[in-house]
Amino acid sequence: MKKFDVIIIGAGPAGVITGITTKKQNPNKSILILREEEKGLVPCGIPYIFHNLNSVDENITGPKAFIDLGGEVITDSVIDVNIKDKIVKIQSGESFSFEKLVFATGSRAVVASFIPGHDLENVFYIKKSYNYINNLFNKLKDKKNIVVVGGGFIGAEMAEQLAMNTDKNISLIEGEEFCFSKAFSNTLSEIATAKLKKSNIDVHTSTLVEEVLGENGLVDRVRFKNNKEIKADAIIFAVGYKPNVEVATKAGLQTNTAGAIIVDNYGCTLEENIYAVGDCSQTLGFLTGRNDYIMLASTATAEARLLGYNLFGIKIKKTFNGTIGVFSTKINKLVMAAAGLNEKSAIPANIDFITTQFSAFDRHPSLIKDASPLTAKLYVSPLDGSILGGELWGGESVGELINVISLAIQKEVTIYELISFQIGTHPLLTSAPTMPVIVKAAEMAISKIQSLRK
Secondary structure, three states: OEEEEEEEEOOOHHHHHHHHHHHHHOOOOOEEEEEOOOOEEOHHHHHHHHOOOOOOHHHEEOOHHHHHOOOEEEEOOEEEEEOOOOEEEEOOOOEEEEEEEEEOOOEEEOOOOOOOOOOOEOEEEOOOOHHHHHHHHHHHOOOOEEEEEOOOHHHHHHHHHHHOOOOOEEEEEOOOOOOOOOOOOHHHHHHHHHHHHOOOEEEEOOOOEEEEEEEOOEEEEEEEOOOOEEEOOEEEEOOOEEEOOHHHHHOOOOEOOOOOEOOOOOOEOOOOOEEEOHHHEOOEEOOOOOEOOOOOHHHHHHHHHHHHHHOOOOOOOOOOOOEOOEEEEEEOOEEEEEEEOOHHHHOOOOOOOEEEEEEEEOOOOOOOOOOOEEEEEEEEOOOOOEEEEEEEEEOOOHHHHHHHHHHHHHOOOEHHHHOOOOOOOOOOOOOOOOOOHHHHHHHHHHHHHHHHOO
């Protein structure tokens, strides 16, 4: 039986980055990654396979950088982990021993087993599997009436991409009043939903699916709670993901109320030399300290880098106390992003906040050819002025500006510090130096807090 210093189960973003970082820091350590499929996909890029990329193979990722560093990769499913004896067994019957084991098993799409007819033919999910998505890509080519259930990021982006194929009729079903409701405030969710409705998509909000109907085992329509029915040659459920922890729990690892493996600030489980990272592992809200459901590749890779540096002794102190949650998307040419708290997360946690909002153009002067309106909304503590959250919407610059807000949250920057934020500007690249939207929103927050104290 071959022994490795480290075995990593999973070759998604968390697994690969853990492997790369650990190998760079410990070049003499033997590290094995076990993966289920030969080819991997960029998870957030999956919707764009269906129009912008128009190919599954244009969205492939893999562990090449890890292999180039001397790491080993085997493609096979893990069927058993013996924590006491430190042995991993794979489907082929082969076993390996380890000094340290990392679960980076990611998440699986939630199956809509609570809806009658969910198991009819041509009912699909957005699985993070090359083989599954390749089959879905080919199956949808001749489907005309496609219903997407779930108006979160993956569902909405999938609907938008499919709707760009002019030979298809796309419907999007969302149970909440607006799409993107779990990540965005009502203000931004409403804007995003309006954009979707202008994207050749038949959007049904505040609508729940009652039943999937069909003939001879083949789906042909969907029935809503209000008894309305619409035609469907294919249905795609995008109703969330859950931690993929079956192998871990079978091995005896403990999970939290969200079903994720319990870990400390450095990815250590309750078992010595056993770790978990990414979607399968526990995350806590940065301010609430409560279990949350953040499943993002960006979060997973941040955790993975930290684990990789510290797997053989703490070298880098963790400098954030919880998951911020940074989201972004682009719908019908509008870029939207959010970081940290908003009304939906702050109010249930009894967190005091004020909001301010400022709009300008992302180029100066605004008559420059590719200038776009840009809006910043900040969520601020009225007690000390610390930034609790933020939203941005407008042009391409939103995708990076939200990361400025995320860093401000992580480093506990206040609005009083933000107004002296030293920025670089250029007419072709940024807002005017007199009107940087984040800084102006911070100024407005100061005025608001001052008025509250009078």
